[in-house]
Amino acid sequence: MASFRVKGGLKLKGEITPQGAKNEALQILCAVLLTADKITINKIPNIRDVNKLIELLSDMGVKVEKIGPESYTFQSDEIDLKYLDTEDFLKKASALRGSVMILGPLLARFGTGKLSKPGGDKIGRRRMDTHFTGFQKLGANFHYDKQREIYNIDGKNLKGAYMLLDEASVTGTANIVMAAVMAEGKTTIYNAACEPYLQQLCDMLNRMGAKISGIGSNLLNIEGVKSLTGTEHTLLPDMIEIGSFIGLAAMTQSEITIKNAQIHRLGIIPDTFRRMGITLEFRGDDIHIPAQQHYEIDTFIDGSILTVADAIWPGFTPDLLSIILVTATQAKGTVLVHQKMFESRLFFVDKLIDMGAQIILCDPHRATVIGLDRKYPLRGIRMTSPDIRAGVALLIAALSAEGISIIDNIEQIDRGYQYIDQRLNALGADIVRID
Template identity: 70%
Template sequence: MEVFKIEGGVHLKGEVIPQGAKNEALQILCAVLLTPERVTINNIPDIIDINKLIKLLGNLGVKIEKLGHGSYTFQSDEVNVGYLETEAFKKEGGSLRGSIMIVGPLLARFGKGYIPKPGGDKIGRRRLDTHFEGFINLGAKFRYNREDHFYGVEAPDGLVGADMLLDEASVTGTANIVMAAVLAKGKTTVYNAACEPYLQQLCKMLNSMGANITGVGSNLLTIEGVEKLGGCVHRILPDMIEIGSWIGLAAMTRSEITIKDVSWENLGVIPNVFRKLGITLEKRGDDIFIPEHIDGYEVKTDIDGSILTIADAPWPGFTPDLLSIVLVVATQAKGDVLIHQKMFESRLFFVDKLIDMGAKIMLCDPHRAVVIGHDFKSVLKATTMSSPDIRAGISLLIAALSAKGTSTIQNIEQIDRGYERIDERLRAIGAKIVREKQ
């Protein structure tokens, strides 16, 4: 087992380049199954979850060639659908949340798709109903083996377009349904569709392969089915969650950091949410510049003077993946913040570790926490802690970098699942962090 040892209280300085977007890559990689032709994908992040999915595709028979760092070609002309019914696949597919998104492409192209109950973060229940209800609407037959927690959908005669209203604006659910519908007969309309930039990227990639999807960027997608898709070249966006993490890190450590090539037009409300916390960030071309916050940062109240509330919501609302970062940043703000995590009932449970470090946080219930900022008058204290999930893990890492003393973070595989070579990149801007075997 590996751990991070972090000496906190060090001011950092320099430039960072965000990795490719993890959540986009999970969708884009599954889409290569829709065509027998070559697909080239650039800016793929080198992280555990993505590498697991690439390995799974290889085991399915996809021909994979690495062209360089972050660049691969995929050719799915000899897919072994029989692999889906093996014990090896049950183990491999169950270790990764994103594996659910291979079902839509396999169902569309080969008439069947199977998946074990996916793994991933332990942040609360993450239902799959939206995915399978969408497949059923397209004409697939659904079955579920309760003993093995194994899901299956079959459509030997092909899928047929349908009108559907999703019960929730699920990003992965929308992606899966779209990938199934592009090869269905006739027209499909998907209302209450997710419209995150990553979903938009998937739709743009599919259109470049020959799909016919309109309404991209809205919550109403119209898909005219086509007979086949071709190859393409696609570049993955910079990861907005990592960008938000670097903003939070800069503020908490009162460091001067420039985040390069962030794709401002795809950040939505993220910059403004950090500005509400009093953090200064400047747009310099397509970069974000965060100056040293020597005098700290002061939370802006609502117009009527009431406490600032930051809550997650489907795009274009604030992404739930950054609420953990916002919460830890608020611990050193001047002022108070109510954090309302609506989607996952276990995601705020990591705050006890921040409280152990001296943060003033009141956990109201599984979904809400009030953070009383220290205004840097009382710094956090170093401690030993364990990372419960990707986003809480990076939040604890940010807390440790700002704390007084040397902290130890265990279970860092959770951080490695979502952040590429994070210790190396932190050392490059002056952080005192080492990775040790324990």
């Protein structure tokens, strides 16, 4: 188990380029199973979850070639379906939640799929019903082996269908879309997720020969086709990294420019940080955050305390609520952070309280943060990263704190942020990786 030793209180300065989007990468990588042709993908982040998925695809028979620092080619012309029955496959797939999205492509192209219960962040209940209900609407037969915790699906005769999703699940929508692109007839998906990463997947599939309309809305129409061809695709910059860097700049009074941010794809993320009092300057497609000694949280029009809550796109992404929460600890004012989707994602606030933050954990979903306005700096402590996003929030807190902090279990941070210590050290941080 590795740790970070972080010296706090340093002001950072410089330019940083966000990595390719982790959540998009997991969808796009699964889509390579839909064709026997070669697919080129650019801006693939070198992070643990993505690397594990690439390894799993390779074990399944996908030919993987690295052609540049962030570019790969994939060719799925010799997939070994027998590998799906091995304990090695089930073990590797269960360690990675994103592996669930191989099911849609496998059903579409091969008519069969098998997956053990997927892993991922321990942030609360993350049910799989949306995925499997969608597959069943397309005609797949579903069986869950409770003893081995294995999902078995027979999808040899998928046919298009109308479906109203019970929740606008991003991975669920992606999985169903990939299953439907080669199903016979027309599929209509209502209450579909419509976030930029899902739009990217649909655009890529259309370049491969799929017929998907309604992209960017919550109503998708798909005309099934017989087969798909190869293509080239470039991932968007990771919006979660962009938000993390904005929060980091504010907390550490740093002057940071985020390069090539694809601002028009960020939705309400910039405006939400502006409501936290953080100054953002758009310079072309770059975001410049000037050094701020103070930033003041906005209120609602009637003067009541601001609430920042997560919501499905185009609402505020739940992955950035941890960053909003930690950023608020040194703001002037008060904010209520409401994490609606996951009941265990706020449990890292006890570490911030130990560092001197004023936070009231109202219940598993809500926390009230009373900003210290830099009158009382946070203090360095030893803490453990519980999940990807909380881990980076704790890293931001440590970088702003007085003294030395130790963050254990940084494998969680490595799952979502590539070379984060090296990239921040290049801006003037003092982060040492301890194995």
